[in-house]
Amino acid sequence: MQPQHSAEPVGALAAENTRLREELDRANQERQRLQADLEQAVTAARDAKQELQDFVYAASHDLKEPLRSISSYTQLLQRHASEPEQMAEYSRFIVDGVNAATKLLEQLLRLSRAGSNPRRTTVKLGVPLQAALFRLQSLTRELQAEVVCGELPEFSVDQSQFAQLLEHLVDNSLKYRSALPPRIEISGEETDDGLLLAVRDNGVGIPPEFHQQVFAPFKRLHGREIPGAGLGLAISRKIVEAHDGKIWVESDGRDGSTVKIALPY
Secondary structure (H helix, E strand, O other), rough: OOOOOOOOHHHHHHHHHHHHHHHHHHHHHHHHHHHHHHHHHHHEEEHHHHHHHHHHHHHHHHHHHHHHHHHHHHHHHOOOOOOHHHHHHHHHHHHHHHHHHHHHHHHHHHHOOOOOOOOEEEOOOOOHHHHHHHHOOHHHHHHHEEEEEEOOOOEEEHHHHHHHHHHHHHHHHHHHHOOOEEEEEEEEEEEEEEEEEEEEOOOOOHHHOOOOOHHHOOHHHHOOOOOOOHHHHHHHHHHHOOOOOOOOOEEOOOOOOOEEEEEEE
């Protein structure tokens, strides 16, 4: 009679083999996830480095102009120290240069702080909008601008940062106005994915080839005839991205433009 071999050792070996294979699969999945995270981090670091280089170059370039003006008019002031009228005129130019440099530095500080550690709470978005419009009321009154807004929904945002965001968007529409009286329409709605906000104006518009560039620091499409440091949309982008959202512009380059913002829940 042949001895019977138990099937239990064979079954246990198969079960162990299955367990090891599953662990190996999980380890491979984890390795792939870590590899993807690493590649994403490397890409983000590369983009941040390039952005920093562009930022430093643009900032130094923009600061040179008021400093050069201050230096030039200081020398002229020294040469014409005995001429009161000339001294007064050159002094005004020097003060203008100092004010321009100071304003630029203030904007750079705002850009560096924009979007840092947003504290999101559920707020009625009409509240930060009213705060933004209050700060712009002198300019809107001067330009006889019309700002139209329906009822905005409640959403989880950093209220202070969102007020700053809306202020920059409305201010940008006022700066890049056309010959028509400025009209700005603000709308917002909740979607299946989150919040969709739109700021539409009847200004000069943005050509399609510049739709991405306008969000870069110091980017001016109309030279220096438009006042400002060219940082408003850059600050806006930082605030939106800190809220894990997206910001973009829609325009045919002629009939105004619409800045849209999508924020996730």
